[in-house]
Structure formats: structure tokens, C-alpha cells
Amino acid sequence: MARPVPVRLLPAGERGALRITDRVVAKIAAQAAGEALGDAPGGELVPKDVRPHATVSVRRQTARLRLALELGYPADLGAVCGTVRRHVTERVEMMTGMDVPEVAVEVERLHTAASPGEDERRVR
Structure with missing residues (x-):
């Protein structure tokens, strides 16, 4: 009967690495x-099809984020931006194990309540 071959475990650094792409981090941030x-x-004033957009720059285990939002006004x-940040x-x-030292929030558009009989107005 053959003897089992001993299994030698490699150190973590030699087994491989996990890399989470910028695109995945951006999707997590937008969600x-x-x-x-x-x-x-004011969230009820923003159309339901409007979603936040995120861009990210990842270096080593650090992610710097930029969010583009549309908010209700007043x-x-x-x-609101502090809560989101x-x-x-x-x-x-x-979710990623990365450090996030910076989240820049850009408000792209403000949505106001429309008066009865008027279309929704946007404040630019």
C-alpha cells in the first residue's frame, strides 16, 4: 500500500493574491x-431611476473615492453628504478590507418639489 504524500502548505505570500479591481470597488461605493x-x-424628490455614480483610485490597499450624487432640495x-460619506x-x-481615507462628494444636481400641475423642475 502506498504511503500518502505529505502536503506542504505554502506561506500565504506564495499561494497567490487577491486583487479587487477599481471597477468593483466603484460598484460597491455606488451601491x-x-x-x-x-x-x-429630500430623497423622495429625486427620480427613482437616478443612481449615484462612483469613481475610484486604488493603490496598494488604499481606495480614494469620488461620488457624484443628485439630491433633493431643500x-x-x-x-446628507456627511451621512453618505x-x-x-x-x-x-x-467589504474590501481596504483603507478609505478620502471620499469626495460632488452634488451634480438638485431636485425640487414640483408645484401641482407643473413638471419637475431642476435647480442647476
Whole structure:
């Protein structure tokens, strides 16, 4: 009967590596921003088909994010952006294991409530 060949475990650094692409990190960030905006003040004014957009720059284990959002107005825009920033940072760090020292938020458009009988207006 043949003897089993002993299995030699390689150190983690020699077994391979996991690389999460920028595109995947951007999708996680955009999804997290959408989660945070779901209950945000003024969120009901933003059309349902409008979604946050994220771009990311990853170096080593650090991700720097830029979010493009459309928000409802009037609302405390600073508070909404701060909530989104914190939630996105938390989710990206948790799901990727990366450090997220920077989340820049750009408000691309504000949506206001339309008066009865009027089309939705956009504030630019």
C-alpha cells in the first residue's frame, strides 16, 4: 500500500493574491451611496431611476473615492453628504478590507418639489 504524500502548505505570500479591481470597488461605493440616500431628507424628490455614480483610485490597499450624487432640495445638504460619506467609507472598508481615507462628494444636481400641475423642475 502506498504511503500518502505529505502536503506542504505554502506561506500565504506564495499561494497567490487577491486583487479587487477599481471597477468593483466603484460598484460597491455606488451601491452603498444609494443605500445611504434611500432614507435621506429630500430623497423622495429625486427620480427613482437616478443612481449615484462612483469613481475610484486604488493603490496598494488604499481606495480614494469620488461620488457624484443628485439630491433633493431643500434639505441639509452638508448633513446628507456627511451621512453618505460615512456609510460609503464603512461599507467599502468592510467589504474590501481596504483603507478609505478620502471620499469626495460632488452634488451634480438638485431636485425640487414640483408645484401641482407643473413638471419637475431642476435647480442647476
